[in-house]
Amino acid sequence: xxxxxxxxxxxxxxxxxxxxxxxxxxxxxxxxxxxxxxxxxxxxxxxxxxxxxxxxxxxxxxxxxxxxxxxxxxxxxxxxxxxxxxxxxxxxxxxxxxxxxxxxxxxxxxxxxxxxxxxxxxxxxxxxxxxxxxxxxxxxxxxxxxxxxxxxxxxxxxxxxxxxxxxxxxxxxxxxxxxxxxxxxxxxxxxxxxxxxxxxxxxxxxxxxxxxxxxxxxxxxxxxxxxxxxxxxxxxxxxxxxxxxxxxxxxxxxxxxxxxxxxxxxxxxxxxxxxxxxxxxxxxxxxxxxxxxxxxxxxxxxxxxxxxxxxxxxxxxxxxxxxxxxxxxxxxxxxxxxxxxxxxxxxxxxxxxxxxxxxxxxxxxxxxx
Amino acid sequence: xxxxxxxxxxxxxxxxxxxxxxxxxxxxxxxxxxxxxxxxxxxxxxxxxxxxxxxxxxxxxxxxxxxxxxxxxxxxxxxxxxxxxxxxxxxxxxxxxxxxxxxxxxxxxxxxxxxxxxxxxxxxxxxxxxxxxxxxxxxxxxxxxxxxxxxxxxxxxxxxxxxxxxxxxxxxxxxxxxxxxxxxxxxxxxxxxxxxxxxxxxxxxxxxxxxxxxxxxxxxxxxxxxxxxxxxxxxxxxxxxxxxxxxxxxxxxxxxxxxxxxxxxxxxxxxxxxxxxxxxxxxxxxxxxxxxxxxxxxxxxxxxxx
Numbered sequence: 001x002x003x004x005x006x007x008x009x010x011x012x013x014x015x016x017x018x019x020x021x022x023x024x025x026x027x028x029x030x031x032x033x034x035x036x037x038x039x040x041x042x043x044x045x046x047x048x049x050x051x052x053x054x055x056x057x058x059x060x061x062x063x064x065x066x067x068x069x070x071x072x073x074x075x076x077x078x079x080x081x082x083x084x085x086x087x088x089x090x091x092x093x094x095x096x097x098x099x100x101x102x103x104x105x106x107x108x109x110x111x112x113x114x115x116x117x118x119x120x121x122x123x124x125x126x127x128x129x130x131x132x133x134x135x136x137x138x139x140x141x142x143x144x145x146x147x148x149x150x151x152x153x154x155x156x157x158x159x160x161x162x163x164x165x166x167x168x169x170x171x172x173x174x175x176x177x178x179x180x181x182x183x184x185x186x187x188x189x190x191x192x193x194x195x196x197x198x199x200x201x202x203x204x205x206x207x208x209x210x211x212x213x214x215x216x217x218x219x220x221x222x223x224x225x226x227x228x229x230x231x232x233x234x235x236x237x238x239x240x241x242x243x244x245x246x247x248x249x250x251x252x253x254x255x256x257x258x259x260x261x262x263x264x265x266x267x268x269x270x271x272x273x274x275x276x277x278x279x280x281x282x283x284x285x286x287x288x289x290x291x292x293x294x295x296x297x298x299x300x301x302x303x304x305x306x307x308x309x310x311x312x313x314x315x316x317x318x319x320x321x322x323x324x325x326x327x328x329x330x331x332x333x334x335x336x337x338x339x340x341x342x343x344x345x346x347x348x349x350x351x352x353x354x355x356x357x358x359x360x361x362x363x364x365x366x367x368x369x
Numbered sequence: 370x371x372x373x374x375x376x377x378x379x380x381x382x383x384x385x386x387x388x389x390x391x392x393x394x395x396x397x398x399x400x401x402x403x404x405x406x407x408x409x410x411x412x413x414x415x416x417x418x419x420x421x422x423x424x425x426x427x428x429x430x431x432x433x434x435x436x437x438x439x440x441x442x443x444x445x446x447x448x449x450x451x452x453x454x455x456x457x458x459x460x461x462x463x464x465x466x467x468x469x470x471x472x473x474x475x476x477x478x479x480x481x482x483x484x485x486x487x488x489x490x491x492x493x494x495x496x497x498x499x500x501x502x503x504x505x506x507x508x509x510x511x512x513x514x515x516x517x518x519x520x521x522x523x524x525x526x527x528x529x530x531x532x533x534x535x536x537x538x539x540x541x542x543x544x545x546x547x548x549x550x551x552x553x554x555x556x557x558x559x560x561x562x563x564x565x566x567x568x569x570x571x572x573x574x575x576x577x578x579x580x581x582x583x584x585x586x587x588x589x590x591x592x593x594x595x596x597x598x599x600x601x602x603x604x605x606x607x608x609x610x611x612x613x614x615x616x617x618x619x620x621x622x623x624x625x626x627x628x629x630x631x632x633x634x635x636x637x638x639x640x641x642x643x644x645x646x647x648x649x650x651x652x653x654x655x656x657x658x659x660x661x662x663x664x665x666x667x668x669x670x671x672x673x674x675x
Contacts, residue, residue, distance in 0.1 A: 006471030010460065017459045204455040208514075211419045211449040212472045213441075369421040 003214060007222030014196070015226060021192065029184045029234050033241045036176040044129055048076035049096040050088050057105035059113075066141050067098070072133045085118065095120050096130045166335045177242035178330035179303035182323035184238060185261065186268045186297050189231045191289035193224055193272030198285035201276075207369065216365045224269045228262070235261045242334070251337025260329050260343075263350050267322045268293075270357035277364040297323040325349045370433070372397050372522055372553040373418065378427035380413055380576075387413040388424070389576045395555060395569075398548050403557040404564045404665065405573030411557035412452055413576075415526045418555065419449045432521050445473070448520035450511050452527040452557075458500030462491055462510055465499050466517060473518030483550060484513045487543050505536025512543065516552075523547070525556045529563050541566045561666035572669055579672040584665060591663035591671065593617055594636045597625035598644070600653040609651050613644070620670060627667060636660055 015021050053060050068075055076094050079085060088094050099116035107113035117134050119127035167174045200206040209219060239257070242248035250257070271293065279285035298304060300314060301323035307315055318324050325346040332338045340347065371394035380388040387410040395401040403411045416422040418429055420440035429436040434443050456465045463477075466488075470476050481488070491509050494502065499510060508528055515523060525544075529537045541563065544554060556567065564570045565584045572579040572587070580587055598619075600606045607626050610619040618629040634640070641658050648656050 003472055006468055010468050013460055204451055204453045205457060207451050208455045210421060211444055213445045214472055369416060
């Protein structure tokens with residue numbers, strides 16, 4: 001058996017015999033995708049609201065029931081007087097309140113009706129989203145009424161048509177699946193390789209490996225090859241979950257997607273090797289990977305927070321994070337169905353990163369103690 | 370021609386001098402022992418010779434190859450067994466051996482006769498994970514792994530540490546048998562009794578060589594008369610004997626205290642009786658006195674105190 005294949009075989013044995021490694025490799029991606037897909041979503045459903053309706057006429061009742069049937073709201077309680085508003089918000093039982101005037105239908109007939117929406121802005125994102133949902137539903141109600149009665153209200157002269165391309169239902173999953181992929185592949189590829197090399201140092205086996213005819217490049221490639229294969233498998237699992245569990249489309253070429261995944265993994269693996277040339281033990285390797293790679297990948301790459309709204313220095317830092325470039329690639333291929341003609345720039349940046357970090361880690365890999 | 374040549378090797382870690390101007394040669398088929406307590410600089414010398422560390426000054430050659438410039442060639446012809454167990458604990462005995470054979474471009478079959486006397490003892494456990502082996506077994510496996518490519522020179526850093534006395538004895542018998550294959554061996558140990566099993570030894574203390582000779586040559590340099598003394602209260606015994614007239618030194622040695630006289634003194638029954646009387650006067654019980662041959666350890670203690 002030749003040197004290299006013996007090394008790769010040994011590496012596979014280490015991985016397959018260590019339950020913790022296997023769990024991180026295959027348990028975590030699935031759990032993360034499912035978590036992000038099902039639990040951590042910014043869509044709001046069935047938010048508890050209260051209604052204060054002293055008029056209780058046809059119009060107010062019709063509007064309230066329309067709001068309730070939208071699926072976004074759940075009527076927690078009907079209020080009898082304005083003094084009940086404050087305690088209801090304070091107790092945290094309601095996120096929003098709708099307040100009608102005593103003569104809602106009459107006001108509406110006269111031309112202008114007052115209607116108050118009160119949001120709980122202690123959570124500003126939720127409050128804004130709920131108010132927007134309510135506004136949209138109210139506008140809808142007005143439109144319907146106008147059409148039914150044949151009267152065109154003054155306000156509705158300008159008809160705005162909105163169309164959300166590529167993701168008409170605005171599913172959060174379309175954002176999370178690619179985001180989780182950038183995160184998982186970085187985590188598995190970079191963290192696991194840095195840990196596995198640091199482990200050899202920590203246990204003293206590196207000392208024996210160095211005093212052997214193995215070349216540094218053979219050690220490095222032998223360490224990374226198994227993880228490249230396993231991470232590809234991982235990427236495949238995540239894509240399958242996205243498509244079959246969450247209904248993500250795959251509009252572009254699957255081969256291009258696979259090739260881009262391999263490229264991204266090369267960047268991640270070479271980063272992992274680079275970390276391991278600096279870290280003396282597994283703990284250090286893990287901390288550097290977690291803090292230096294995972295956090296920025298999650299926070300700065302535009303996966304969770306939009307990059308446009310970040311201060312300029314953070315945007316600059318974001319530019320050197322591989323995920324920043326990989327995220328648009330996955331979204332482009334899966335959701336928009338575009339090819340290399342659009343994504344060449346991101347691909348080029350990733351390629352340059354791979355060459356840079358691999359060169360850097362080869363240069364830093366010491367073949368003495 | 371000498372297989373291992375060190376010339377004026379020095380190495381320091383900050384203010385700590387781990388090796389000071391070390392020079393010695395080891396010829397083909399010789400078992401050479403580096404003897405010294407922990408921190409004497411044994412491992413540093415091993416790492417320099419195994420091309421893992423660069424010396425601050427001096428040159429080292431193995432089989433005529435320079436340890437700095439030609440380290441790649443050296444790594445093909447040496448076997449190295451570090452002081453700490455450095456095999457893969459999650460791989461089985463056989464997998465470990467196969468791996469190291471493959472790494473050196475060899476196979477278990479090709480050099481089976483070389484490792485056979487050792488390997489037969491652990492072969493019944495070949496499907497057991499290395500981490501589950503006993504200390505003695507681990508050392509035997511590590512020796513097999515270091516030998517599997519039939520190295521010219523074998524470096525064994527403290528192979529006897531953490532091993533029971535029986536296994537240690539067996540281990541040294543194996544090393545002796547490897548001499549027949551013309552393998553040169555550099556062995557380090559903090560145990561003075563292991564020193565007697567080497568062809569030649571270097572006594573190492575604080576990065577300096579105090580003596581290089583055959584074990585016999587070293588012990589024959591010990592000129593002072595030596596007695597082993599024992600009583601019930603050993604602590605008090607050593608304290609009292611140190612005050613006795615004509616005594617050069619007295620120190621604990623296993624169950625006994627070794628009592629060293631000045632070189633001019635001659636051992637005689639009169640002297641023994643004098644000691645007995647001296648100790649009786651100090652109320653010591655169950656006194657036992659016998660003349661002993663100086664061991665490497667006695668020499669070592671003498672060197673340190675000089």
